Amino acid sequence: GAGVSQSPSNKVTEKGKDVELRCDPISGHTALYWYRQSLGQGLEFLIYFQGNSAPDKSGLPSDRFSAERTGGSVSTLTIQRTQQEDSAVYLCASSILQSPSSPLHFGNGTRLTVT
Amino acid sequence: GENVEQHPSTLSVQEGDSAVIKCTYSDSASNYFPWYKQELGKRPQLIIDIRSNVGEKKDQRIAVTLNKTAKHFSLHITETQPEDSAVYFCAAADSSYKLIFGSGTRLLVRP
Numbered sequence: 001g002a003g004v005s006q007s008p009s010n011k012v013t014e015k016g017k018d019v020e021l022r023c024d025p026i027s028g029h030t031a032l033y034w035y036r037q038s039l040g041q042g043l044e045f046l047i048y049f050q051g052n053s054a055p056d057k058s059g060l061p062s063d064r065f066s067a068e069r070t071g072g073s074v075s076t077l078t079i080q081r082t083q084q085e086d087s088a089v090y091l092c093a094s095s096i097l098q099s100p101s102s103p104l105h106f107g108n109g110t111r112l113t114v115t
Numbered sequence: 116g117e118n119v120e121q122h123p124s125t126l127s128v129q130e131g132d133s134a135v136i137k138c139t140y141s142d143s144a145s146n147y148f149p150w151y152k153q154e155l156g157k158r159p160q161l162i163i164d165i166r167s168n169v170g171e172k173k174d175q176r177i178a179v180t181l182n183k184t185a186k187h188f189s190l191h192i193t194e195t196q197p198e199d200s201a202v203y204f205c206a207a208a209d210s211s212y213k214l215i216f217g218s219g220t221r222l223l224v225r226p
Binding site for chain 1: 116121149151157158159160161164204206211212213214215216217218219
């Protein structure tokens with residue numbers, strides 16, 4: 001079946017512009033995560049959606065970052081007034097959460113470059 | 116919130132040797148500890164995981180150990196092969212399933 005799909009795969013934007021990154025999780029997966037991976041760095045937690053619960057936004061680095069998940073499926077991560085330090089790969093993952101060991105399924109990521 | 120530290124950041128071993136990667140976590144409520152492998156240019160993928168009611172788990176050449184008292188867990192790879200070369204991430208989650216990852220270990224297996 002289809003995996004987690006992210007678009008665009010690459011995005012180059014000018015400093016100060018807004019960008020939207022999209023994630024289509026695996027159908028039926030109730031949990032959706034956004035992580036940021038800077039070059040050669042680890043996976044930085046950004047935000048987590050679980051079913052109909054309020055999202056855990058504790059990892060968002062600033063108020064320029066926001067995310068929503070419509071209808072419990074597709075999610076959009078928005079970065080306003082982009083800065084050069086926002087350049088990174090943004091990874092989305094989803095999980096079925098029916099058991100404690102339900103693995104995260106990652107998308108291929110969106111590589112964001114802010115010039 | 117949870118904080119996960121991972122060591123070493125890079126590890127180079129000779130093919131056939133063992134590799135050990137260690138992680139510590141801060142939140143005593145965490146009860147799920149997966150390990151992900153990310154090959155160059157690819158997405159992270161789960162390779163093994165352990166829950167807090169288990170001290171050790173093994174899957175062929177890969178094993179994970181957990182010391183809940185000390186709040187640390189380790190990944191052990193035996194008889195390493197060149198295809199084991201990748202970045203490995205540990206992670207910890209509590210009952211909310213929010214996964215916090217370590218900073219990663221770049222493993223290089225020299226043929």
